[in-house]
Amino acid sequence: YSPPQLADDVAVALRSLAPMPRMVVGMSLGGLTALCLSARHPDLVRRLAVVDVTPGTDEAKAEPIISFISGPEQFTSFDEILERTVQFNPTRTVSSLRRGVLHNAHEQPDGTWVWRYDRVWARPPEFGSLWDAVDAVQVPLLLVRGGLSGVVGDEDVEELRRRQPSARVVVVEGAGHSIQGDRPVQLARVLDEFLGAGAPRGGGRGRGR
Template sequence: MMIDYDEFSMFGENISEYSLKVSARPKVERVSCSLSDGRTLSALQWGIQSPEIVFVHGSAQNAHTWDTVILAMGISALAIDLPGHGHSSWRSDGNYEPSVLASDVATAIETWAPKTRLVVGMSLGGLTTLALAGQRSDLVSSLVSVDITPGVNSEKAKAITDFVNGPQSFASFEDLLARTIEHNPTRSESSLRRGILHNAKQQTDGTWQWRYDRSTHPSPQDTTKRLERLSALWDVISRLSCHMTLVRGGTSPVVDDADVAELKRRKPDCDVIVVDGAGHSVQGDKPVELADALTRILAD
């Protein structure tokens, strides 16, 4: 059976599940722009004003991962689909490292959110926005990294990569949902169901495939090398001129105490917020708490 999908039809579920106080249906539109190499970059633009906040998702996610957070904040925002994810084009070279992705995020901000006051990135998105702050400090006045530092390694990220490196296709939606639930024990089934509809596509034969680019998925050995290259971003943190906040998932293994200590050594004025009960995907596990934290940061 084919399942109908309308990416703007499920906001009512987000609102109901988290008892959000939303007075009217939010104005959300999908926007896209052409990049110099012919690729398309896509994003969700929330509200009628110029976005005050920009969100960048993690690996194997998409812009809709921020839906509940943005609904809870009730703010004009831009949520970007990174290249190779969501509705953005895949890269022919398969290079999705933060230093490469940062230039596309810069284009998105210049195009749709030139007045943004806060840039928020989670996991791969957090490393990408950190690289962006190093390359284009004029675009980042305040930075929030969600459960990620350059200290991430294969061991810390194992639970995530085990899920991402799983099958590309599934015989049914139920099979895909079952695997997703298995690897995301802190999330509600309803939120995972919505997430799959946004992050996978049903094929004409009824099977399901992930939307994100896995065609050049790195081997475990190459993944280790890529993670080692991320350590250069510690030097970016040392040079940051903007304010930085780390939001750490209270139950996540991805950021440990040693990472926080190194972060504070590199940037002593960095704020650290721990969200109790949240795993790596803080926006999925505790979206209202994350929204509250971001609202406070914007108010400072």
């Protein structure tokens, strides 16, 4: 489950299904994977958007998420697993969370519900070495932060800008870590604007605001 290994897997899928994507977007672990994809397979990435994560994200910053995914493995009913999810996600609508639970959990033969994810990731490793992947980015780069999320700190933004001075950084107010769930329209607008902000270059640092 390491971002470099995942990036190689994503590269295989992209070469088969979408060899010339206009933009690669990754959120959380997917964002770190996208950074590694750009570094290891630069021919597949013309524009890169990373959502609420940097290599500076550590266990302390991710503690609320860790606490949630380290919770009960099994729930007696759908209502119970939904209730826990609602308590953890106060910025989301219940209808949105209901859809999310149906996608990310499944009912067992005995009527109980369990999450689909592998709990080996309950305690994430350190990602500091992936700053080298940030150095390797040679295309326009966007970091999107959730205004209510603590997963990305101001010091992480400073480090990102030190390594990629032209990187764009946008804060989506009212969103936690799961920006796509909390403020989907705003995130789509940010990504659409980034996608249309000048032609991506084949090499060199990406321009930004």
